[in-house]
Amino acid sequence: MVRLLIGLRGAITRNQLRQGHRGPLIAALVLALLSGAGTLYLGTVSYARPAAGADVIALVFGLWLGGSLAQKALAGEPTLRPEMFALLPLRRPALAAALLAVNLADPVLLLFLVPFAAVIALGAQAGAVAAIVGVAGALLTTVLAGVAGTVAAGVLGPGARRGHDIGTMVTALAISIISVAGVTLPWLVTVLRERSAPWLIALVRVLPSGWAAVAVDAAARSQWLWAALPLAGLAALSGVIALTWPVVLARRMTGAGTPSRTARPHAKRRAVLPRTAVGAVAAKELRLWVRDPIRLTPLLIAVIVGAAMCAIPKLITGTGQLLPFAGAATVAIAAACACNLYGNDGTSLWLIISVPGSGRPDIRGRQLAWLLITGPYAVALTVLLTALSGQAWAWPWALGGLAALLGGACGLIPLASLTWVVPLDDAGNPTPQYPLKVYPTLIAAVLTAAPAAAVALAGVLAGLTWLSWLAVPVGIATGTALAWKLGAVAAGRLRRTQVTVLRTMASAA
Amino acid sequence: MTTASAEAGNAEGRAALAAALELRGLRKSFGGTLAVADADLSVRRGAFLGLVGPNGAGKTTLLSMATGLLRPDSGQARVLGHDVWSEPGATRSKELLGVLPDGLALPDRLTGRELLSYLGLLRGMPTALVADRADELLRVFDLEHAERTLIGDYSAGMRKKIGLATALLHGPHLLVLDEPFEAVDPVSAAVLRAILDGFIAAGGSIVMSSHAMALVERLCDHVAVLSHGQVLRSGTLAQVRGGHSLEEAFAELVGAGPARGLSWFAS
Numbered sequence: 108m109v110r111l112l113i114g115l116r117g118a119i120t121r122n123q124l125r126q127g128h129r130g131p132l133i134a135a136l137v138l139a140l141l142s143g144a145g146t147l148y149l150g151t152v153s154y155a156r157p158a159a160g161a162d163v164i165a166l167v168f169g170l171w172l173g174g175s176l177a178q179k180a181l182a183g184e185p186t187l188r189p190e191m192f193a194l195l196p197l198r199r200p201a202l203a204a205a206l207l208a209v210n211l212a213d214p215v216l217l218l219f220l221v222p223f224a225a226v227i228a229l230g231a232q233a234g235a236v237a238a239i240v241g242v243a244g245a246l247l248t249t250v251l252a253g254v255a256g257t258v259a260a261g262v263l264g265p266g267a268r269r270g271h272d273i274g275t276m277v278t279a280l281a282i283s284i285i286s287v288a289g290v291t292l293p294w295l296v297t298v299l300r301e302r303s304a305p306w307l308i309a310l311v312r313v314l315p316s317g318w319a320a321v322a323v324d325a326a327a328r329s330q331w332l333w334a335a336l337p338l339a340g341l342a343a344l345s346g347v348i349a350l351t352w353p354v355v356l357a358r359r360m361t362g363a364g365t366p367s368r369t370a371r372p373h374a375k376r377r378a379v380l381p382r383t384a385v386g387a388v389a390a391k392e393l394r395l396w397v398r399d400p401i402r403l404t405p406l407l408i409a410v411i412v413g414a415a416m417c418a419i420p421k422l423i424t425g426t427g428q429l430l431p432f433a434g435a436a437t438v439a440i441a442a443a444c445a446c447n448l449y450g451n452d453g454t455s456l457w458l459i460i461s462v463p464g465s466g467r468p469d470i471r472g473r474q475l476a477w478l479l480i481t482g483p484y485a486v487a488l489t490v491l492l493t494a495l496s497g498q499a500w501a502w503p504w505a506l507g508g509l510a511a512l513l514g515g516a517c518g519l520i521p522l523a524s525l526t527w528v529v530p531l532d533d534a535g536n537p538t539p540q541y542p543l544k545v546y547p548t549l550i551a552a553v554l555t556a557a558p559a560a561a562v563a564l565a566g567v568l569a570g571l572t573w574l575s576w577l578a579v580p581v582g583i584a585t586g587t588a589l590a591w592k593l594g595a596v597a598a599g600r601l602r603r604t605q606v607t608v609l610r611t612m613a614s615a616a
Numbered sequence: 617m618t619t620a621s622a623e624a625g626n627a628e629g630r631a632a633l634a635a636a637l638e639l640r641g642l643r644k645s646f647g648g649t650l651a652v653a654d655a656d657l658s659v660r661r662g663a664f665l666g667l668v669g670p671n672g673a674g675k676t677t678l679l680s681m682a683t684g685l686l687r688p689d690s691g692q693a694r695v696l697g698h699d700v701w702s703e704p705g706a707t708r709s710k711e712l713l714g715v716l717p718d719g720l721a722l723p724d725r726l727t728g729r730e731l732l733s734y735l736g737l738l739r740g741m742p743t744a745l746v747a748d749r750a751d752e753l754l755r756v757f758d759l760e761h762a763e764r765t766l767i768g769d770y771s772a773g774m775r776k777k778i779g780l781a782t783a784l785l786h787g788p789h790l791l792v793l794d795e796p797f798e799a800v801d802p803v804s805a806a807v808l809r810a811i812l813d814g815f816i817a818a819g820g821s822i823v824m825s826s827h828a829m830a831l832v833e834r835l836c837d838h839v840a841v842l843s844h845g846q847v848l849r850s851g852t853l854a855q856v857r858g859g860h861s862l863e864e865a866f867a868e869l870v871g872a873g874p875a876r877g878l879s880w881f882a883s
Contacts, residue, residue: 382743455721
């Protein structure tokens with residue numbers, strides 16, 4: 108059965124590749140391989156103290172393993188969904204074992220061997236035995252990624268519906284932690300090499316992602332019991348997780364634990380938004396931002412990463428210079444993540460096409476909703492953290508930049524959403540093409556703050572405080588202009604391309 | 617009278633005489649496959665036309681082109697005299713049309729009432745009118761008990777019913793319904809039939825695709841048979857049937873062979 112399922116997965120994947128764009132997938136593959144090679148390189152570097160190498164690799168393995176689990180929880184099973192086999196007369200344990208074996212034979216999982224080979228390289232620095240321990244560690248960590256990923260997709264993936272809704276928070280949190288750790292990686296590596304944060308060393312070593320590195324470190328010092336124990340731990344952990352898989356699978360296939368989602372009754376709620384076409388779109392959008400995990404997840408990530416990126420340096424080293432820009436960072440990330448709204452909405456675009464003259468209200472309503480979701484939070488965060496930081500110089504930078512970003516993002520979001528509209532995949536998840544839209548949008552969003560930043564900089568260079576403060580009205584002016592103008596351009600584009608976009612969505616559905 | 621208003625008056629005058637739906641030479645191909653081949657169809661005002669055809673005949677493609685959801689490669693579609701694919705007719709035709717497409721999504725994370733309220737306000741209807749009609753539609757389609765259920769959790773039949781409610785909300789003059797009775801339970805089907813009968817009695821026109829010949833015979837006064845993207849025959853029910861049952865006439869028109877069982881059943 109395993110061979111049959113591998114063949115089935117191959118056929119589905121080939122068909123998906125034939126229908127979709129190969130370029131972005133190849134780009135994602137190249138990026139993954141480059142990142143893997145970067146991790147592998149960490150194993151070849153010589154460290155002042157051998158233990159420091161193990162600590163650094165343990166940290167980076169944590170990012171790989173955590174990222175893999177978060178991706179699985181968000182995306183679920185891209186090809187072989189358990190529900191496909193619900194009606195076949197297969198014994199559940201046999202099906203569970205077969206699906207697990209198929210997932211362990213996933214070529215994508217083999218890619219993990221590239222970064223995980225860092226422990227082999229690290230061991231080789233100490234000798235042949237430590238290298239062999241590294242081989243075992245790399246293999247066992249890869250198996251753990253495969254087994255844990257299978258169960259994470261089953262419990263939290265989109266196929267689990269209710270579990271997926273709850274899992275949104277968990278996934279958002281995991282992705283946020285990994286993103287923050289990724290951004291602050293060079294600094295964290297320095298801290299580990301200098302052993303200036305014992306708690307961080309303890310943390311990366313106690314997590315299962317660090318056990319392979321711990322084993323190699325012990326083998327390098329001929330502490331064989333401490334080399335064997337983490338490896339045995341990895342094997343045991345994979346085994347325990349694998350034992351839960353048939354139970355998870357049974358719940359998935361019988362639909363247990365998937366109660367209906369309900370909305371709060373709203374009959375008595377007073378309408379806050381105007382009862383107009385724009386107000387109706389904004390109200391609909393606000394509900395979707397709150398209820399749809401595809402939208403809520405990136406929003407939560409933006410909130411967590413935006414705040415953490417700017418607050419962590421303050422918490423660790425006392426450097427508070429980034430604090431005033433947490434609101435602006437949140438807005439830029441949230442804008443980038445909202446670059447594919449029409450792709451996320453899929454074929455429901457037919458409703459807009461069927462209602463004459465609804466293109467402009469649709470764009471303006473989407474802008475208004477996004478502004479209501481992010482604006483008050485970002486403004487409050489900026490004012491609070493700038494005040495707390497006690498850095499008077501930062502006020503015009505933070506306020507001017509935020510105003511420019513909020514308006515610029517409001518304009519960019521509908522326009523980006525109508526530029527290269529990417530449908531969701533069969534399971535209702537973003538495809539690998541989505542990040543290729545996110546990053547250009549992030550850069551474009553940041554650039555919208557350039558005029559305000561330039562004015563603030565001119566004030567600093569000229570030593571004129573009033574000139575720096577001019578960044579605030581400039582930010583408001585550019586923000587308003589960009590929101591208005593880019594929104595109008597997006598409305599025109601929607602009018603011209605809506606039928607083509609619907610056709611793209613319908614073909615992918 | 618100014619020139620512009622005179623032209624508008626003439627357009628309205630032509631529209632007053634026009635057919636409810638007029639399709640002329642509609643053509644659409646996907647890649648190398650011709651889905652609809654120069655299809656012509658005229659539906660007179662007040663008619664209830666059933667569009668029948670085998671799987672893959674091009675019914676959904678034809679209706680999508682007729683309602684502005686899929687751009688034809690060539691040909692024309694007019695709703696009560698207004699061109700669906702060029703302004704100013706496109707705007708007017710969409711005001712007059714109520715559409716239930718097949719296979720297109722509704723916002724999964726809204727409740728039925730939220731969807732109707734959103735669409736009504738988007739169409740510029742007064743708030744009170746939207747609320748009244750949403751109340752009545754939810755009650756008539758027996759969706760009131762699902763007041764807090766998101767559309768994503770609706771059954772297939774409930775989705776069809778809320779789709780019909782969106783088509784009816786703004787008081788259209790022509791309904792174009794793609795498989796409206798599919799997955800709808802018998803009780804709801806009776807309600808739907810009564811609604812559609814009332815719509816015709818009030819002067820509206822309906823185009824409905826269906827695979828259920830008995831239903832088409834029972835409800836429709838006109839029929840069009842589509843096969844391989846071409847309208848093979850259209851007219852009144854009696855003209856298309858030609859003295860046979862609709863099912864027999866349909867099988868003869870599309871050239872269906874005798875139905876056979878599976879070979880291994882015989883052993």
